[in-house]
Amino acid sequence: MNHRAVLERTYIGTAKVYIYEKIKENGITKSKEKLLIENLKCRIDYDTITGTEQSNLGHTYQQITLFCDPDVIIPANSKIEVSQLGITEVYKNSGKPARYTTHQEIILSQTELA
Template sequence: MVSARRKAIESLYKGLCTVKVWQGVENPITHVTEHKEVALLTDQKCKLSYEKQASTTPTGGPAVIAQTTKLFVAPELDIPAGSKIIVTQNGKTSEFARSGEPAIYTDHQEIMLEAFVRYA
């Protein structure tokens, strides 16, 4: 049974995410293993959260603005490190990579993301 707290958290989810990994897949005809992008999870409810941080350099130079991106998803989802995570929220689609271990709570998990460049 889903708790009232989890329902409240998930009511804030406005996006959908797809999780893809780069893995070996055997060709059924040639029996040769080829590496391909494979979807592990598709259309999972989620929420992206953005936080901007401003800091100055020790020499008193101009402020540097950094942005932290965090993904909120269901706690039972297993998203491996190095995965490509494609999120569509508010009509915009963005590609991210999972960085670091997720913070898993009773009703959700929080995963820090960075812009996807390529598979490791």
């Protein structure tokens, strides 16, 4: 079994990827959400990172990374809805995918802050 097949066995989630298209309605340009990819096998990984600053309080944030097939084209700034382990969450793509021969990694941002 090659490295790519091994990684694909860890994909325990599925994703829907949405892009935004510009359309004109009544002379007004608007962005409209369009489903680009459905049922993309993937995995979400969470990394909690603690940083310190000059102040007394440190900041903690969570980095969320989507792992999926490297052949799938996911444009930057896409909306990505991921279902994994019975939980569905919606993210915005905060950057350009990092593509490797075995997989791609996309850093995601939460759409809502708690």
